[in-house]
Amino acid sequence: MGTKNTVHARKVVLRQCTGCGQRKEKKELIRIIKTPEENIEVDFTGKKNGRGAYICNSVECLELVKKKKALERSLKVTIPEEVYEELEKEMIGSGECECTPSAGTGRKGG
Numbered sequence: 001m002g003t004k005n006t007v008h009a010r011k012v013v014l015r016q017c018t019g020c021g022q023r024k025e026k027k028e029l030i031r032i033i034k035t036p037e038e039n040i041e042v043d044f045t046g047k048k049n050g051r052g053a054y055i056c057n058s059v060e061c062l063e064l065v066k067k068k069k070a071l072e073r074s075l076k077v078t079i080p081e082e083v084y085e086e087l088e089k090e091m092i093g094s095g096e097c098e099c100t101p102s103a104g105t106g107r108k109g110g
């Protein structure tokens, strides 16, 4: 008895969240990179060059990361507060929040 299943699975690249430590698909995570100029940027496209760290699209993980200074340790650089703010905005903006009515979405072209 030997049923051999040839699995034609697409390669799913898993990345680990620096907050909760769970491994998830890249598309479920937000990438934060350190550019060669030592700048920290939130890479929403996942295509920028630089050393990257990942975090779930979740405010809880953001809090964890802040507490543990996980991004700092991972990227070996100080994370400016504005980077956390940018992440927080993105996470809150993408989640379904029924408490506050959206005050108009300003979309930038691009």
Ligand SMILES: [Zn+2]
Binding pocket: 017, 018, 019, 020, 021, 022, 055, 056, 058, 061
């Ligand atoms: Zn996480």
